[in-house]
Amino acid sequence: MNKKRLLVVILIVFSVSALIYLASLQQEQDESNGKIKVVVTVPPQAEFVNKVGGDKVEVMVMVPPGADPHTYEPLPKQLKQVSNARVYYEVGSGMEFELAWLDKIQSINPHLLMVNSSQGIQFIPNTAENEPGNDPHVWVSPKNAKIMVNDIYNSLVQIDPANQDYYTKNRDQYLLELDELDKNITESLKGKENTKIIVYHPAWGYFCRDYNLQQIPIESGGKEPTPQEIADVIDLAKKENIKVIFVEPQYSPKNAEVIASEIGGQVVAVDDLAPNYLENMKKVAEAFSKV
């Protein structure tokens, strides 16, 4: 080998080593903001993970506030972000977004740990008669939320056992707050047993199960209600003297407004997907208690 060729080889070896070194630095930086990158499907789960994980986790929500997890399609940017996440906490209740996208997400990031955060939850069937399957909106029950929080806790402790005490303290504190919420809701719905709640979208099955209310949905299966279905709800509301129609912000209030004006009632917004879970659920209970 002549001198010139040797120099070229040395240069190449040096450049490649430098590149490998820089790449490893970059990777270290990605991981060493010290946070476990977590992906969840809906905003209430983000509160659950943040409350348990504290400053050890960084949470990304696939279905952002205001979007509908029955129909949402992730942005290319979001699919790129899951490629360096560590764990995905599935709602695990058969929500359409998860049925349609989890396989794709797993194939983008084969190292992503998929954890079902509904382990231990007793599913109930969908409220609407013509809608088969289980009600996927498990998180609207604070009792279910406690189960989800424990599932998340168990998984975080497995991923990061060194911080078990930290996660335990956080979890215990948040479970107390969820118990407090459960008590508050029971209190504010006292005497409302078997009250019928007319809602646009049947997201409240588990809430109604826990607090003895009856959910009457206007739409089911994501389809606009037919004129006959609207007429039936109007008849029922008149017969039962119901004056409030609840609508979730992910849906157009148009049909709810038609019904409300027919019965001389009003439309009230309740959100099953708001990110500030504790606060939001208290507001929902207050709204239902005024029916």
Ligand SMILES: [Zn+2]
């Ligand atoms: Zn829904």
